């Protein structure tokens with residue numbers, strides 16, 4: 001039987017994007033294992049998102065994480081990038097609190113519990129590897145590339161975080177869902193877009209200082225990745241984040257939305273409530289499911305940009 005999507009037993013979802021990680025998954029898990037108890041495995045699910053790996057990543061992910069009480073390996077049919085993978089994990093997450101971490105567990109997993117706990121006071125808790133304002137990798141080229149990238153993030157988005165690219169981030173599920181539904185950057189620059197949208201929507205961000213190890217075998221190729229990341233960054237100021245929404249009564253019952261969503265086979269929705277109405281936000285290409293939801297809930301479909309979402313309280317369905 002498929003797990004109940006609203007299983008209250010799950011508190012935390014750990015999302016692990018993994019692309020051609022067959023060799024590093026077990027090394028990463030070895031770093032995590034000693035502190036698994038901090039996360040209470042009975043109440044934590046692991047979602048490993050493989051998109052189009054050409055090695056044995058999916059099988060290895062099952063071998064490494066499959067013995068835990070709650071784990072799921074999701075496969076995208078073809079490679080789209082880290083951002084798309086994290087968003088897919090966020091869309092299926094059952095826990096109210098989400099940790100997105102790299103497969104190599106480069107950020108010391110001993111920090112994970114504290115990062116999740118800090119979500120009591122913030123919507124987004126990104127790890128920060130910065131020391132004296134700088135992040136130092138083993139390779140000087142990578143350190144330099146990171147610095148340039150951070151400057152460009154500031155320039156194109158106004159986001160002032162020093163470490164937008166940290167390999168461990170905690171999110172409350174509902175804001176993360178909304179960011180995931182709105183976000184368009186599929187590659188490594190997805191985080192910069194998340195923080196830009198978070199600021200525009202008024203979500204709170206509270207970085208957590210972490211220690212880390214620069215684990216070899218990075219999936220970031222210094223020849224191809226920077227250009228793609230900069231192209232994505234430069235597009236951000238001109239990007240129009242517009243999504244279909246279903247307009248319903250402000251006090252629409254969440255259980256009713258869940259029922260109709262399940263019947264329409266849609267996952268990963270957000271209810272954004274305001275004083276006049278509630279908007280059920282669907283994915284950008286989700287107009288067909290929006291129509292089904294509108295029919296089931298007696299609402300109507302329109303689109304909205306960010307301004308229509310600011311100041312609303314959000315719930316994940």
Ligand SMILES: Nc1nc2c(ncn2[C@@H]2O[C@H](COP(=O)(O)OP(=O)(O)O)[C@@H](O)[C@H]2O)c(=O)[nH]1
Pocket residue numbers: 016017018019020021049050051079080081082085101102103104106167217218219220
């Ligand atoms: N699913 C998926 N994961 C990716 C993709 N690109 C990178 N990742 C994952 O994102 C994480 C990036 O970490 P890593 O490669 O160590 O990069 P670094 O530590 O920043 O150099 C790893 O878990 C990768 O497997 C991708 O295209 N798809």
Ligand SMILES: [Mg+2]
Pocket residue numbers: 102104106167214215218
């Ligand atoms: Mg790494």
